Every structure is written in structure tokens, then in C-alpha cells.
Amino acid sequence: MTTFFLILTRVMAVLARIALALSGIGLVLMTAFIAWQVFGRFVLNDTPTWTESVSVLIMGWFIFLGAAVGIREGYHLSFDVFLYLLPDRVKRVLHTVSDIVVVAFGAGMIGYGIQLAEATWSTTIPNVGWSGATAFLALICGGVLLVLFSLERLARRAAGLVTARFGEVELPDEDR
Amino acid sequence: MEYWILFGTFVFLLLIGTPIAFCLGVSSFATIAYLGLPPVVVFQRLNSGVSIFALMAIPFFIFAGNLMVRGDIARRLVALAGAAVGHFRGGLGQVNILASVLFGGISGSAAADASAIGGLMVPQMKERGYDADYAVNITVVSSIIALMLPPSHNLIIYSIAGGGRISIADLFTAGIIPGLVLALSLMVAAWLVARKRGYPLEPFPGMRAVGTLLLSATPGLVLVAIIFGGVRSGVFTASESSCIAVVYAMFAIFFLYRTMDFEQFRLAVSDAVRTTAMVLMVIGCAAAFGWLLAFLRIPTQLVEFMRDLSDSPIVILLLINVLLLILGSFMDMSPLIVITTPIFLPVAMEFNVDPVQFGIILVLNLGIGLCTPPVGTVLFVGCAVGKMPVWDVVRTIWPFYIAGIFTLMLVTYIPALSLWLPSLFH
Amino acid sequence: NAAETMLRSSDTHPDGYPTVEAVKYMGKLLEEKTDGRLGVEVFHSAQLGEEKDTIEQTQFGVIDFNRVSLGPFNNIIEETKIPSLPYIFRSIDHMHKVMDGLIGEDILKAFEAHDLVGLAFYDAGARSFYNSEKPIKSMDDLKGMKFRVMQSDVFVKMVDALGANATPMPYGEVYSSIQTGVIDGAENNWPSFESSGHFEVAPYYTLDQHLIVPEVLVMSKKSWDKLSAEDQAAVREAAKESVPHMRKLWADREAASEAKVKKAGVNIVTDIDKTPFIEAMKPVYEEFVTSDKLKDLVERIQATE
Numbered sequence: 001m002t003t004f005f006l007i008l009t010r011v012m013a014v015l016a017r018i019a020l021a022l023s024g025i026g027l028v029l030m031t032a033f034i035a036w037q038v039f040g041r042f043v044l045n046d047t048p049t050w051t052e053s054v055s056v057l058i059m060g061w062f063i064f065l066g067a068a069v070g071i072r073e074g075y076h077l078s079f080d081v082f083l084y085l086l087p088d089r090v091k092r093v094l095h096t097v098s099d100i101v102v103v104a105f106g107a108g109m110i111g112y113g114i115q116l117a118e119a120t121w122s123t124t125i126p127n128v129g130w131s132g133a134t135a136f137l138a139l140i141c142g143g144v145l146l147v148l149f150s151l152e153r154l155a156r157r158a159a160g161l162v163t164a165r166f167g168e169v170e171l172p173d174e175d176r
Numbered sequence: 177m178e179y180w181i182l183f184g185t186f187v188f189l190l191l192i193g194t195p196i197a198f199c200l201g202v203s204s205f206a207t208i209a210y211l212g213l214p215p216v217v218v219f220q221r222l223n224s225g226v227s228i229f230a231l232m233a234i235p236f237f238i239f240a241g242n243l244m245v246r247g248d249i250a251r252r253l254v255a256l257a258g259a260a261v262g263h264f265r266g267g268l269g270q271v272n273i274l275a276s277v278l279f280g281g282i283s284g285s286a287a288a289d290a291s292a293i294g295g296l297m298v299p300q301m302k303e304r305g306y307d308a309d310y311a312v313n314i315t316v317v318s319s320i321i322a323l324m325l326p327p328s329h330n331l332i333i334y335s336i337a338g339g340g341r342i343s344i345a346d347l348f349t350a351g352i353i354p355g356l357v358l359a360l361s362l363m364v365a366a367w368l369v370a371r372k373r374g375y376p377l378e379p380f381p382g383m384r385a386v387g388t389l390l391l392s393a394t395p396g397l398v399l400v401a402i403i404f405g406g407v408r409s410g411v412f413t414a415s416e417s418s419c420i421a422v423v424y425a426m427f428a429i430f431f432l433y434r435t436m437d438f439e440q441f442r443l444a445v446s447d448a449v450r451t452t453a454m455v456l457m458v459i460g461c462a463a464a465f466g467w468l469l470a471f472l473r474i475p476t477q478l479v480e481f482m483r484d485l486s487d488s489p490i491v492i493l494l495l496i497n498v499l500l501l502i503l504g505s506f507m508d509m510s511p512l513i514v515i516t517t518p519i520f521l522p523v524a525m526e527f528n529v530d531p532v533q534f535g536i537i538l539v540l541n542l543g544i545g546l547c548t549p550p551v552g553t554v555l556f557v558g559c560a561v562g563k564m565p566v567w568d569v570v571r572t573i574w575p576f577y578i579a580g581i582f583t584l585m586l587v588t589y590i591p592a593l594s595l596w597l598p599s600l601f602h
Numbered sequence: 603n604a605a606e607t608m609l610r611s612s613d614t615h616p617d618g619y620p621t622v623e624a625v626k627y628m629g630k631l632l633e634e635k636t637d638g639r640l641g642v643e644v645f646h647s648a649q650l651g652e653e654k655d656t657i658e659q660t661q662f663g664v665i666d667f668n669r670v671s672l673g674p675f676n677n678i679i680e681e682t683k684i685p686s687l688p689y690i691f692r693s694i695d696h697m698h699k700v701m702d703g704l705i706g707e708d709i710l711k712a713f714e715a716h717d718l719v720g721l722a723f724y725d726a727g728a729r730s731f732y733n734s735e736k737p738i739k740s741m742d743d744l745k746g747m748k749f750r751v752m753q754s755d756v757f758v759k760m761v762d763a764l765g766a767n768a769t770p771m772p773y774g775e776v777y778s779s780i781q782t783g784v785i786d787g788a789e790n791n792w793p794s795f796e797s798s799g800h801f802e803v804a805p806y807y808t809l810d811q812h813l814i815v816p817e818v819l820v821m822s823k824k825s826w827d828k829l830s831a832e833d834q835a836a837v838r839e840a841a842k843e844s845v846p847h848m849r850k851l852w853a854d855r856e857a858a859s860e861a862k863v864k865k866a867g868v869n870i871v872t873d874i875d876k877t878p879f880i881e882a883m884k885p886v887y888e889e890f891v892t893s894d895k896l897k898d899l900v901e902r903i904q905a906t907e
């Protein structure tokens with residue numbers, strides 16, 4: 001592997017690890033908040049009203065970050081039966097088309113996410129008081145990671161390196 | 177033309193192996209752009225589609241399931257089931273099914289069930305002289321039971337896809353009898369196949385051994401009781417019960433069993449994040465796709481089309497079932513629920529089918545689809561844990577498909593199977 | 603579906619609901635006025651999304667019309683907070699007088715700055731408390747009870763100010779939550795109290811009419827700008843003319859729901875002294891009526907006879 005790919009892989013692996021760690025912390029926090037909501041209503045007889053909105057925001061974060069990491073680690077579900085019938089050369093071309101399409105969608109998440117954030121900038125989220133734009137931050141960040149990880153796949157495939165695919169190929173441990 | 181762009185792009189991307197979530201998202205994007213409307217709607221639907229409080233049950237149940245497997249709760253439930261029914265004909269096959277009843281009541285995810293119980297049962301069954309295909313067949317099909325017994329996050333997805341106005345508590349209760357009927361039908365099928373192949377009997381270990389195992393599995397059983405009892409007694413709502421399942425599982429693992437260290441916990445968390453992100457990204461993109469279906473008035477047209485075909489509810493329900501079985505053999509469950517509910521629920525309601533019963537039909541039907549080629553997540557999981565090629569498994573699976581479809585027909589044409597139990601709570 | 607161009611309108615209520623039927627009626631009027639050039643197609647039952655989302659879609663110009671409650675606008679358009687305040691209207695008649703007059707016109711004009719054209723106000727009746735425990739006759743009875751409210755600042759603050767416990771919760775979970783005692787009750791108007799079946803599990807309804815919030819019919823500014831001045835006038839007229847029809851549909855629907863609920867034996871409390879309830883709202887008004895513009899609106903509404 002060339003130095004370029006060593007550095008690229010290492011940077012992307014760190015990004016993916018950070019995204020997964022943040023998502024995991026989000027899941028644990030969400031558990032704590034909803035448990036607190038039940039406790040507040042049932043024991044304290046005073047239901048916290050912010051827990052629902054904040055937990056929904058957190059959920060957005062780990063879905064979009066997790067979905068982006070899923071592109072890198074190849075754990076998204078897909079339909080592979082047709083591909084089995086094709087020679088490897090054609091398969092590689094189709095995988096490339098597929099990755100380019102995901103890059104475009106990720107770019108849409110960034111661009112239109114920013115547009116949505118601008119449109120909702122001056123609104124507020126009920127019972128939390130934050131700007132409505134907060135709700136689209138996860139979409140935008142997820143989009144950025146999605147584009148980066150898809151570009152990494154394109155580069156790796158062009159260089160003849162392994163790209164992960166659900167139920168087929170896993171990313172080598174040293175690249176994760 | 178817009179129909180061709182929507183479905184054409186979707187099918188094309190599906191065939192070239194694009195992740196299903198992005199097939200849905202990108203085909204919606206292309207269609208909106210073709211219609212000359214601002215594509216920003218696609219991303220608004222994506223964001224709103226995953227920002228729903230009731231969806232939170234999905235990450236929680238997946239998280240709880242992971243904690244149970246890594247924290248040894250699942251294995252203890254299997255051991256209990258083994259002691260209880262191991263002495264019947266095809267005993268370990270029956271254990272596999274009973275374990276799905278017990279574990280399914282907690283995980284609510286067929287894939288989780290197949291990986292957890294299959295991982296434990298298939299090696300044990302092979303060791304004691306059962307054929308690998310038999311072990312995998314049972315593991316795969318019996319995991320549909322998990323979809324029917326509460327808590328089933330697929331029923332939550334259905335309630336949301338149906339406009340959020342179908343009671344989740346009713347759906348959970350409605351799934352119990354059909355789930356048990358399915359378990360019973362599969363046990364009969366397992367017994368018949370076992371008799372034909374001459375599989376061995378396990379000795380009954382005695383009430384004392386069953387008692388010991390029961391004690392060891394009690395915290396797991398308490399979890400089942402907490403989730404269901406908690407919702408029914410009014411301590412918490414259906415969405416909150418999933419969170420309490422996580423909190424309780426952590427409590428049991430860290431303080432009662434002491435079976436987990438921090439590293440295992442970290443792995444359980446990141447696995448849960450991965451699975452959740454995968455499932456919910458599909459749901460979010462399907463929200464954009466579903467918006468376009470509604471915008472193009474496709475559900476309304478389909479309802480009119482089916483109304484023209486026949487005015488007999490029996491025929492219409494059969495048509496819907498066949499259509500769903502075909503779709504289900506190609507696609508995964510949660511996107512199909514989100515896509516098909518807005519289309520078929522109005523049709524079914526037009527023919528006086530209760531939305532609660534329809535939810536059970538839908539989930540059972542699509543559950544069977546999870547076990548069939550070409551695309552069957554549960555089938556693939558089963559093949560992976562049994563280390564068997566897909567074709568070898570599918571060749572001998574038909575007695576279990578028959579049991580599944582037999583149950584589906586019962587649930588479709590006998591409303592009381594689904595509706596009687598919830599009616600007791602009204 | 604006879605018109606050349608069918609404009610799209612969103613509604614979260616099911617087919618046949620007064621708001622849905624009113625917009626259909628408005629479409630018919632529009633078709634007549636434009637000689638079949640323009641018509642309206644209603645996407646009911648939240649097919650295109652919940653209110654918050656369809657408002658954005660209307661702003662983007664994807665949907666042409668939208669029938670929405672004023673609540674979701676509270677965090678977007680300042681002026682809409684005022685008619686959404688508890689006990690701001692003394693009665694339905696008072697609300698009609700205010701919204702049909704200059705004050706209503708001023709509030710409709712405020713939508714223009716947000717890519718929307720405010721067309722008309724529809725009725726949504728009055729919201730009152732119901733619960734599974736006891737007849738509520740005074741504020742003391744409300745103490746410590748848990749009421750489900752929408753995810754809205756005003757609703758939460760109002761219920762808290764009354765000494766009860768505000769519990770935000772998705773609408774779909776309310777029935778079983780009352781039934782099982784997660785919450786003691788909720789609050790809504792006659793038709794929703796009836797159609798949700800909540801009266802089966804919460805048989806005490808206290809007509810305190812704390813919120814009389816009108817609904818609003820808006821058009822997308824983008825769609826509006828595409829119309830000729832003549833068609834714009836036709837849209838305005840059709841919308842205004844649909845209002846009396848809508849109020850008639852609403853009154854019928856309300857009466858039918860009331861009859862059904864009463865027949866089921868629900869205990870209905872009508873004779874309550876609202877004065878302490880109104881006084882308890884002081885902190886809520888202080889929190890939400892922040893600018894001079896809003897204070898002026900409140901005074902004008904209170905001065906309307």
C-alpha cells in the first residue's frame with residue numbers, strides 16, 4: 001500500500017471510530033434520559049418535558065453517523081442476487097456506479113440540510129428552546145461522512161484494495 | 177413518466193447492489209427533480225422520518241437484545257427450554273422453537289433471534305445427531321415468532337406507517353395468539369420431520385433440574401414480565417418500556433449475573449448503533465419514497481384498481497397476501513412495512529378488516545419473506561450460524577414454510593385470533 | 603377533478619372531517635370562479651406529513667394550500683401566539699368577532715413575511731380537560747393530576763400553572779395511557795374527545811374551554827405569485843366564502859359528537875367559575891406576551907365586545 005492510502009485509511013478509520021463512539025454515547029444518553037422521564041413521572045410526579053425532544057435529536061445523530069459508518073464497513077442491506085450472475089469486472093463497475101450515487105445523495109444531505117437549517121433558523125424547538133436548525137445538524141454531518149467514506153471506497157477500489165460488502169467481504173481489521 | 181422514474185431508478189439501483197436505503201432515497205430524489213419540485217423535500221422527509229418518538233423503541237430493543245446475548249441471559253433461557261421439552265420427539269427442534277417463544281418475547285427482532293438462538297442451538301443439535309439443514313430450517317422459520325410476540329418493533333413501525341393512530345398496546349396483545357399458533361404449527365412440522373428422519377429423544381432431566389434452570393433463567397423471564405406487565409399496568413408507555421428493558425438488562429447483567437465487563441458492554445453498544453442505523457436509515461428514506469407515492473396518488477389508484485378486480489374481502493385479502501409474499505421474498509421487512517402500509521391498509525379497511533388484525537397479517541406475511549430467497553435476512557443469518565450454503569437449507573425447508581403459510585391463512589380469515597385478546601382489555 | 607390545474611392541499615384530519623370538507627368546498631367555489639381553470643385536491647390523513655413538516659413544504663412551494671392549526675406556527679410567527687393563549691377568548695362567539703375583524707386581518711398579514719399567504723380562519727371548537735378520576739369543578743381538583751399535552755410550550759406552561767402535571771406524549775399512546783393510569787387525562791375538543799374513543803376511558807369532561815384556537819388556511823407564496831391578479835382574488839374570495847360553510851359543518855359535527863358522548867353516560871361539568879383559572883394564567887401571559895406589539899394585540903382582543 002502506498003503512503004497515500006496508509007494515511008487515508010488511518011484518517012478515515014479514526015473518523016469512523018469517532019462517529020461510532022459519539023453514536024454509542026448518544027444511545028446510552030438516550031437510555032438515561034427516557035429512564036429519567038419515567039422516573040420523573042412515576043416517582044417524582046413531575047414529568048420532565050425536555051426529554052422527548054432531546055432524545056429525538058440524539059437519535060438523529062446516531063442514525064446518520066451510524067449510516068455513514070455503515071457505508072465504510074459495508075453493513076447496509078442490499079440486493080445481491082443479480083450481481084452473483086455477473087463477472088467480477090462488471091460487478092466492479094456497478095459497485096462504482098453505486099458508490100457515486102451514494103456520494104450524490106450525501107452531497108444532497110449536506111446542501112439541502114443547510115437549506116433546511118437556514119429555513120428553520122429563527123424557529124424554536126418546543127420545551128427545549130433551541131433553534132429549529134439544530135434538528136438538521138446531524139443530517140449535514142452524516143452527509144459529510146457519507147461523502148468522505150464513499151470517496152474512500154471509490155479510491156480504494158480504483159487502487160485494487162478491498163471494499164466491504166454485507167455478507168460478502170469485510171474490511172480488514174487493520175483498516176477499521 | 178414520473179412512475180417510471182420512481183420505480184425504474186429504484187429497481188435499477190436495487191439490481192446493481194446499492195444499499196436499499198439509498199435506492200429509496202435516490203429514486204425519490206430523481207423523481208422530485210423530474211417533477212421540477214424542490215428536492216429539499218426528500219431530505220426533510222428523511223429527517224422527519226427518523227425524528228419520531230415512537231421509533232425510539234427500535235434502538236432500545238436492539239440494544240437490550242445485544243445486552244442479553246452478550247450478558248448470558250439468552251443462553252440461560254435456551255437451557256431452560258431444553259430441560260422442559262427436550263424429551264419430546266425431535267426434542268431439540270422443539271427446544272429451538274420454544275426458545276424463540278421465550279427469547280422472541282424480549283428481542284422482538286427475527287434476525288437477533290436467529291443469530292442468538294441459532295448460534296447456541298445449531299451446534300448443539302448437530303452434536304447430538306440432528307442434520308444441519310433441519311437445525312437451520314427450524315432456527316430460521318421459528319424466529320418469525322419473535323416478530324409476533326411483544327415487544328415487536330415491526331408492529332411499532334406498522335403503527336407509525338399507519339398514521340400513528342393504531343394502538344401499539346393493542347397490536348402487541350393481538351400478536352400473542354397468532355405467535356403461539358405459529359409456534360404450535362412449527363412444532364407439529366418439526367415433530368413430523370423428526371419422526372420421518374428418526375431423530376433421537378432426550379431424557380427428561382427431572383423436575384429438580386428444570387427448577388434449577390428456571391431459577392437461573394428467572395431474571396430473563398422477569399424482563400419479559402416487566403416489559404409486558406409494565407405497559408399493561410400503566411407504569412410506562414410502549415415506547416418507554418423498551419428503554420426500561422435496556423435499564424433492566426443492564427441491571428441484571430452488572431449486578432445479578434455479573435457476566436459482562438466494560439469491553440463487552442462497549443461492543444454491545446456499538447453493535448446496537450450499527451444495526452439501528454441500518455434499519456432506521458431505511459425507514460427515513462422510505463418516508464421520502466412514501467411521500468412521493470402519496471403525492472402521485474398511487475395508493476388511491478391501487479385501491480380503486482383492487483376494488484374493480486373483486487368485491488369479495490376473501491379474494492382481496494388473498495390478493496394482498498400473495499402480493500406481499502412476492503414483495504417479501506425480494507425485500508426486507510421494515511422498508512416493506514413502511515412502503516406497503518399506506519397502500520394496503522386503506523384497501524383492507526375498505527373491506528372492513530380491522531387495522532390491528534391487518535398489522536398482524538402484514539408482519540407474519542413479511543416475516544415469512546425474511547426466510548425466503550432471494551433476499552431473506554433471517555435466512556442468511558441462519559445459513560451463517562449453521563455454516564451452510566443457502567440452497568442446501570432451502571431444499572428441505574418447505575414443511576416449515578407450509579406451517580407458516582397455514583398460520584397466515586388462519587390469521588387472515590379468523591379475525592378473532594388477533595382481535596379477541598385485545599378486546600378483553602377494552 | 604374537472605379543473606385544468608389541480609392545486610394540492612394538505613390536512614392531517616381524515617376524509618370527511620369538517621376541515622377537509624371545507625377545503626374541498628373551497629376548491630369547488632374556486633373552480634366556478636375561474637371557469638374550471640383552478641381546482642383543489644385535498645391530501646387528507648397526514649398523507650404528506652405532520653403539520654410542522656407540511657408547513658415547510660408549503661413554504662417551499664411543494665404544496666399549494668395547507669389547513670393547519672395555529673399551534674405549530676407559534677414558534678415561527680410571533681403574532682400567532684396570541685390567539686393560542688389560554689382563556690384569551692371568552693367564548694366561541696368572541697373568537698369569531700375577533701378573527702373576522704381587523705385583528706384577524708392583521709394576523710393573516712403576518713404570514714407574508716414567512717413565504718405564506720394567510721387566507722382564512724376555520725373553527726376547531728374549544729379544548730377542555732377530561733380525565734378518568736373525578737369531576738373537576740375547581741383548580742383544587744386539578745392539583746397533581748397528570749394531563750397529556752401536545753409538544754408545545756404554551757400547553758405545558760398552562761397545565762403547570764393550573765397546578766397539574768403536564769405530560770407530553772404522542773397522541774396514539776393516549777388511550778392506553780389513560781386506561782392503564784400512566785396519565786389521568788388529556789384535553790381536547792368535542793369531536794376529538796369522541797372520535798379518539800378517549801371518552802370510554804376518561805368519563806369526566808369539564809367544559810372550562812381553556813383554549814379556543816382557530817385553524818388557518820394558508821397558501822404558498824410561491825404558488826400565489828404564479829397566479830394572475832384575477833385568480834388571486836378568486837382564491838381569496840373562495841377561501842372567505844368557505845368559512846360560513848365550514849362553521850356549519852363544524853357545529854353539526856360537534857353536536858353529533860356531544861350527543862354520542864352524552865349517550866355513553868359521560869359526566870359533564872359545565873358550571874365552573876373560570877375566574878381563578880384565568881388569574882392563574884398571569885405567569886403564562888408574562889412569559890409569552892413579550893413585545894409591545896403582542897401586548898397591544900392582547901389588549902385589542904380583550905377590548906373586543
Ligand code: NA
Nearest residue numbers: 272276315318
Ligand atoms: Na428458533
Ligand code: NA
Nearest residue numbers: 505545551552
Ligand atoms: Na425474502
